[in-house]
Amino acid sequence: MAVKVGDSWVSQEAYNYAKIRVDNAQTQGSGADSILDDLSKQYKDMNFSTNTQPFSSGGTNNIAISPSILRKMQEDPDARMEYEALIYDCVQVMKNEPLQHGEFTTVARGMIINADGTCGGWSISQCGKEKKKTYKKVDVKEQQERIKKQKEKKAEEEKAKKTDTYEKSDSTAPKATYSVTKMSAEDRARLVQQLKADEEARQQSLTNLVRNMLGKQAKAYGIAKGGDAMWKFIASGNYTVDAATKAQAQKDISEDGYWGVKQTSQRLFDFASALAGDDVEKMKEMQAAMHKGFKLATKSWGRKLPDISNATLDAANKLFDDYYASKGQITE
Secondary structure, three states: OEEEEOOEEEEHHHHHHHHHHHHOOOOOOOOHHHHHHHHHHHOOOOEEEOOOOOOOOOEEEEEEEOHHHHHHHHHOHHHHHHHHHHHHHHHHHHHHOOOEEOOEEEEEEEEEEOOOOOEEEEEEEEEOOEEEEEEEEEOHHHHHHHHHHHHHHHHHHHHHHHOOEEEOOOOOOOEEEOOOOOOOHHHHHHHHHHHHHHHHHHHHHHHHHHHHHHOHHHHHOOOOOOOHHHHHHHHHOOOOOOHHHHHHHHHHOOOOOOOOHHHHHHHHHHHHHHHHOOOHHHHHHHHHHHHHHHHHHHHHHOOOOOHHHHHHHHHHHHHHHHHHHHOOOOOO
């Protein structure tokens, strides 16, 4: 969902992140350099500068910001909010844009936030001895939406590959072929890394959402940095949320949402399968570890977990039971 901040359209995730940054701004010093230093600390894998000339830097992680924009960010909280969000989206575009385009490989690239607030992107690509330079105006919102669609398409393709296929037989126990457990060790290792990376990104998005939801209430309780205290505060229900944050949370935990019962239980099972391979005893160990994780989550929550959490555990256990049945094992 796109959100307009100032004159810029940004993603909901960028808006949430920028709000937290502005609410907790502790930039020391004065002038553009202090903002630039702060950004460099926040995005350690990006190369920030004020050199807004295209093709002027090496590497593929360059973000140049006009000094006048940096001054606005230093002096005006509203401008800080707008450009923090825009920079967040620029970073995501840089991280997710592939370096390979047909026969050409990108050897250097960068994004520029100009003095008028518009964005531009440049790249130097190479194919053999041939080099190609490109510069164009960039609509960050469109880029983010395009990348999101690419990710969704890839996720659907991966999901299709991992979908369990059942073969009918005379036996009452379902005979299933689990594509994850049938993967090679190398493919399973790659899947584990993919699941971890996706989970970390979603966890950060969730954390941003929670912090945005709590706002100054969280700061008042001294828990703006998260931890068990934050989750126990959420469990207490002693807070209010804005309409946009509530809508996003409801979407995330809906039937088809990323944190909904179906998707979350499937990820738990897929992760266990990728670690255990087609080994029943190891799968039982993974299931036991899952139960331990739920107990730890309950401890962090400070009380009984919400119904959706228990429903997720039940759904994940059903996936394990189906797997055991496919191996001719009956569980109690």
